[in-house]
Amino acid sequence: xxxxxxxxxxxxxxxxxxxxxxxxxxxxxxxxxxxxxxxxxxxxxxxxxxxxxxxxxxxxxxxxxxxxxxxxxxxxxxxxxxxxxxxxxxxxxxxxxxxxxxxxxxxxxx
Amino acid sequence: xxxxxxxxxxxxxxxxxxxxxxxxxxxxxxxxxxxxxxxxxxxxxxxxxxxxxxxxxxxxxxxxxxxxxxxxxxxxxxxxxxxxxxxxxxxxxxxxxxxxxxxxxxxxxxxxxxxxxxxxxxxxxxxxxxxxxxxxxxxxxxxxxxxxxxxxxxxxxxxxxxxxxxxxxxxxxxxxxxxxxxxxxxxxxxxxxxxxxxxxxxxxxxxxxxxxxxxxxxxxxxxxxxxxxxxxxxxxxxxxxxxxxxxxxxxxxxxxxxxxxxxxxxxxxxxxxxxxxxxxxxxxxxxxxxxxxxxxxxxxxxxxxxxxxxxxxxxxxxxxxxxxxxxxxxxxxxxxxxxxxxxxxxxxxxxxxxxxxxxxxxxxxxxxxxxxxxxxxxxxxxxxxxxxxxxxxxxxxxxxxxxxxxxxxxxxxxxxxxxxxxxxxxxxxxxx
Numbered sequence: 001x002x003x004x005x006x007x008x009x010x011x012x013x014x015x016x017x018x019x020x021x022x023x024x025x026x027x028x029x030x031x032x033x034x035x036x037x038x039x040x041x042x043x044x045x046x047x048x049x050x051x052x053x054x055x056x057x058x059x060x061x062x063x064x065x066x067x068x069x070x071x072x073x074x075x076x077x078x079x080x081x082x083x084x085x086x087x088x089x090x091x092x093x094x095x096x097x098x099x100x101x102x103x104x105x106x107x108x109x110x
Numbered sequence: 111x112x113x114x115x116x117x118x119x120x121x122x123x124x125x126x127x128x129x130x131x132x133x134x135x136x137x138x139x140x141x142x143x144x145x146x147x148x149x150x151x152x153x154x155x156x157x158x159x160x161x162x163x164x165x166x167x168x169x170x171x172x173x174x175x176x177x178x179x180x181x182x183x184x185x186x187x188x189x190x191x192x193x194x195x196x197x198x199x200x201x202x203x204x205x206x207x208x209x210x211x212x213x214x215x216x217x218x219x220x221x222x223x224x225x226x227x228x229x230x231x232x233x234x235x236x237x238x239x240x241x242x243x244x245x246x247x248x249x250x251x252x253x254x255x256x257x258x259x260x261x262x263x264x265x266x267x268x269x270x271x272x273x274x275x276x277x278x279x280x281x282x283x284x285x286x287x288x289x290x291x292x293x294x295x296x297x298x299x300x301x302x303x304x305x306x307x308x309x310x311x312x313x314x315x316x317x318x319x320x321x322x323x324x325x326x327x328x329x330x331x332x333x334x335x336x337x338x339x340x341x342x343x344x345x346x347x348x349x350x351x352x353x354x355x356x357x358x359x360x361x362x363x364x365x366x367x368x369x370x371x372x373x374x375x376x377x378x379x380x381x382x383x384x385x386x387x388x389x390x391x392x393x394x395x396x397x398x399x400x401x402x403x404x405x406x407x408x409x410x411x412x413x414x415x416x417x418x419x420x421x422x423x424x425x426x427x428x429x430x431x432x433x434x435x436x437x438x439x440x441x442x443x444x445x446x447x448x449x450x451x452x453x454x455x456x457x458x459x460x461x462x463x464x465x466x467x468x469x470x471x472x473x474x475x476x477x478x479x480x481x482x483x484x485x486x487x488x489x490x491x492x493x494x495x496x497x498x499x500x501x502x503x504x505x506x507x508x509x510x511x512x513x514x515x516x517x518x519x520x521x522x523x524x525x526x527x528x529x530x531x532x533x534x535x536x537x538x539x540x541x542x
Contacts, residue, residue, distance in 0.1 A: 001282050081284040082234055083292075104281045 002036065002105035003085040004076050008069040009098030011043060021093040022073075029077060034088060040073035069098055076105075116164040123159050126172055131156070132250050134176045136222035139229075140285055141177070142184050145247065145275045150187075155180035173219075223248075224287045224339050227332070231300040232283050239274035240303045241310075246271055248335075249328045259325050260310065293342075300336065301348045301412065304329050308352045312359070326356055343395040347413025350391035354419035357384035369524040373428030385423045392416045414443045433463035450481035450488075458491050466498040486515035490525065502532050 009016075022040065029035035044062055051058045075092060079085035082102070089100040131152060138148035155176045169175040230243040245251045245259075253271065257264040277283065288296040311325025333349040361375035395413035418439045425431035440456035453476055461469025473492045482488040493508035506529065513525045 081282040082232075083284050083286075083288075086234070102281075106280075 001079060001081065001085075002076060003079050003082075003088075004074055004103045004105055005085070005089045005092060006071055006101040006103065007073040007075070007092060007094045007098060008101065009072040009094055010068050011070060013097045014043060014072055016097045017093045025091060025093055026075070028091075029075070029088065034077050034079065036076040036078060038073070038075040041071060044070040072098065119164045119168060120160065122168055122172075123156065123163065126159075126176075127156060130173050130176070132226075132248060133219065133223060134173060134180065135247065135250075136226040137177050137219055138180045138184070140222050140225060141181050143285070144279065147184055148180075151180035151184040152176070154183035154187075158183070220339060221287055223335065225285050227300055227336065227339075228287055228296060229278065229283060229285050231296075231303045232278070233296070233299045234281065234283060235274050235277060237303075237306070239270055239277075240299070241306055242267055242270050243274045244303050244332065245307065245325075245328060248332055251328065255324075294344075297340070297342060297344060301344060304332050304336070305348060305352070305412070307332075308355075312355060323359065326352070326359070330356060337391075343397075343399065344410040344412055346391045346395040347410050347416050350388040350395060350416035351412050351419060353384045353388035353391070354416055354423055357381040357388065357423060363520065367520055368527075369520045372422065377426065380423065385420075388416065389420045389423065392420050409442070409446070411443060411446050414439055414446060418443075428462075431462070433459055437463055450476055450479075451485070454482060454485075454488055454491060461495055466495040470495045470499065484515060486512045486521070489515065493525075493528070497528070497532055505532055 019040075026035060026038045029038075047062045049060045049063055051060075072094060075088070077085065077088050079088060082104070085102050085104075089095060089102050092100050094100070134155065135148055135152045138151050139145055142148045142151060158179045159172075159176065163169075227244070227248055230247050231240045235243065242256055245256045246253065251259075253268045254264050257267040260267065308326050308329035311323060311327070311329060330349070330352050333345070333352055336345045337349050357380050358372075358375060360381070361377070361379045362370055364370055392413060396409050396417060418436055421432055421435050421439070436459045437456065440452065440459055443452050444456065454473065457469050457472035457476065460472060470492070473488065473495060476482055477488060477492065489508045489512035493505045493512060496502075496505035496508060509525050509529050509532075513522060513529070516522050516525065
């Protein structure tokens with residue numbers, strides 16, 4: 001089963017976790033066969049939101065940036081079940097500073 | 111005569127339903143991997159028993175028969191569905207393998223009940239959902255009964271349960287007993303749910319009656335089951351705590367439904383059987399643990415609170431209570447995990463040991479920090495200390511604050527009675 005681990009952090013803490021730790025975490029998961037993909041993201045000011053309403057594309061600056069924590073990166077992992085996914089999420093270094101949202105991936109109907 | 115025999119069989123089945131339906135369900139959830147399918151299969155199995163047993167006799171091992179029947183009913187209904195959908199019944203093979211050993215082994219069957227408890231109390235579910243699901247699946251209460259106990263509309267509660275089951279399925283919360291390393295944290299979550307249910311029954315946070323005993327009784331039942339299946343000191347501590355509190359149930363209210371404080375209770379009405387069982391459990395929970403790698407946790411908070419309740423239970427009267435021991439136990443509790451509520455209780459115990467003048471500054475310090483300013487019992491405690499010190503005006507102000515915060519009818523009547531006693535007829539207070 002696939003889970004997406006979304007890493008949320010406060011902006012000023014984005015660099016609180018050294019990159020090399022995150023790289024090591026990704027490599028560990030890859031070696032264990034659990035990593036499908038992982039990336040860190042640029043800060044939220046660089047974000048653009050796209051919506052299509054009544055066939056018209058609307059482009060706006062950022063998401064609703066009221067929340068203190070922003071999406072800082074993600075890990076797409078393969079895990080046996082939620083408990084297994086929680087164990088992986090707990091090892092993601094930014095979990096110490098921010099939070100990691102674990103979401104099961106929904107298989108799209110063909 | 112045949113009628114009498116079939117009546118007896120029917121009675122047997124009714125008894126079995128009460129005693130075994132949760133066990134059968136717990137095993138079917140494991141075998142079928144789905145709560146709803148398991149529940150349907152369980153009911154189908156009991157229905158089949160009602161048809162077949164009067165004719166064929168009661169099987170030697172009724173529970174195994176029910177599990178087996180439920181499993182085959184589920185396979186049948188999946189095959190039917192598969193035919194309608196025009197799809198192959200992929201899961202059939204896995205289901206149809208007749209690995210009797212996998213589900214008839216007594217240890218696995220006992221584990222199923224633990225699996226059910228740990229899954230219903232999984233921390234990935236909301237606290238409300240954990241409580242609702244535990245009462246529904248572990249205790250077998252109906253959705254209507256749970257809704258009534260929590261004073262909420264049945265559809266709201268039903269939806270809560272549906273969502274929780276949906277999350278178990280879609281996020282794939284596994285149906286398993288946690289491994290040793292995860293056990294303490296996961297057990298905490300189970301204990302918290304049981305204690306929440308107990309307290310909702312023992313000191314209902316709203317509504318006309320202070321005790322909704324059914325909930326307390328269910329909590330004690332699950333607590334007992336947990337101790338039986340997993341005799342961890344924390345589980346024993348919680349069961350002891352619930353039993354010792356529940357032993358005073360009859361004494362907590364008079365015939366008119368008014369609250370009676372601990373010191374004024376008729377101790378002859380305390381349930382001695384529950385006290386004896388609770389006290390034995392406290393002693394077991396607090397006994398030194400055999401040395402082992404995992405068991406490094408000291409006495410848990412439930413066991414310490416139970417020890418406090420046991421000291422009260424042993425005392426012939428409020429005045430003859432060993433308050434020194436109680437203050438000491440609160441000190442231990444503070445070290446295990448300080449919280450403003452624990453500190454408040456300790457302050458009250460100090461006031462009982464050393465007099466109200468010693469307790470009041472402690473209560474004022476807690477309120478002064480801004481902690482518990484919206485906690486009715488903190489103001490009620492302060493009011494009581496002021497009253498005993500003859501500071502009527504301060505007492506009145508605090509009783510009024512407590513009164514404004516309470517949602518319980520018996521508590522409201524108690525506080526109003528106290529206000530009348532100290533001669534505060536102008537209950538209006540100052541309204542600026």
